[in-house]
Amino acid sequence: MVTRLKQQYGSGIREASTYLGQAYMVVESSIIYELLQVLRDQEEFDYCVDVTALHYPQREKQFDVIWILYSFPRNERIRVKTMIADGESLPSSTAIWGTANWLEREVFDMFGIKFDGHPDLKRILLPDGWKGHPLRKDYGIIQQDNEWVQINLGIESGQ
């Protein structure tokens, strides 16, 4: 499968390997949508297990966004990873897997990564008016949106 995809996308696939027996791919963000589509339609990865992200503040391209996919017919899992800078957006995979809807909303909520073409991109776990994205590394563990807390809860601080 990997050789087939490499032929098709060439240097778009920067790395394809396994770690501790788990397959993963690192790809350019420009081909991510097409690749995910191909993985579902041609390689039978019909189940999107998870969409999540990682934050590396010291890197130029700060975020890793990861799709974990599973194929029922092949009983295989693969992780597809791409990197983007702060402020950049990715195409939404909601049209490929319905699951991605809430999962992408959570990534947006926690990391502030935007997904173009998402039908309803808004916060999911935190309140709508909240400022900041808690799973970024520069967001402190006891940090909170004091203004929101004061207005909505009527207390000085949640701490």
Added chain:
Amino acid sequence: MTDATKYLSHLELGEPDQTFLDSNELIINMGPQHPATHGVLRVILKLDGEKVLGTECVIGYLHRGVEKIAEHRTYTMFNPYVDRMDYVAAVSNGLGYCEAVEKLMNVEAPPRANYIRVILTELNRLASHMLWLGTHALDIGAMTPLFYTFRDREEILKIFEKYCGARLTTHAFRIGGCQYETYEGFERDVKNFLAFVPPKIDEYEELLTTNRIWLERTRGVGVISGKDCIALGVTGPVLRASGVKWDLRKAKPYAAYSDFDFEVPTGQNGDTYDRYLVRMREMRQSLRIIEQAVGKIPEGPIMAKIPKVLKPPVGEIYHSIEAPKGELGYFVVSDGSTQPYRVRVRPPSFVNLQALDVMVRGALIADVIAVIGTLDIVLGEVDR
């Protein structure tokens, strides 16, 4: 605090009619404080009379930032936190996390530990299904099963308490194996339980399986096809009731599951009744697994050789287990230090809840209650 119409942008409400009598559409807010939402779930319903036209879930009321906490704790310190996600199946949560970190460090729990893990996890699956059955039946209007299941679940909690001192948030396992050796009489207690519980399950089935009211309220309610389940990432008993024979214990065996003989029950119609039948049959399969395991727990150590201070090598791992609710996954990233760089939890309840909208469109408002119950969500896990 929040304006309901803001959440309904996708429901195409349109311009208001001239008089309210022209319109049958109604927006109703259910929860977050509602006895049938199993916690703090808010569902906004768009109704035409009693018919549901669309729903929108508002979640996050129980968000505690578990994934953020993980980045500020050592691997060992984070272990008890995972119990507080799906608090009715704490043992499963712990198993998934411990196995994920073990994989990352490339160690394996000894066989004895794996057998103890399987027994406790399966007992926990029974406890979780019993709690589900009681509350689900109560939501639909059958009060008796709640008292029966809580009475019998107590026997499982007693075993947990004797084993590790806690009933609910057990923290039963450690990275590398188990902390505690089985107590004196553990096998006897488990065997007694195995003899005690099958007639009780018969009793539940007697109350419900052929009960006319139960059939009316569950048959053909909340139907979802296997194809839709896969597209929406729905796993666990809900997926199996729609006819997809898939269980991680068989597909990607972990712990000692490959040693045991058991079946994966499936349904055909994907309705609430089939999901009920699948879970009832799963309880009996769990008993089968425990029966096979308890007789031949191997001798030996219960803890693998691991360092006092855990520093997994740089890398990332995704490991998932079949929790009572579906696929529970942990994506753990290590930067080589004592604290995880990131722990992502893939919660089955969160993903399954997304299917609520598909399952209740066109149904009656009373069916929404039945479908929330049949999805078996735990809000602690949805919100984390």
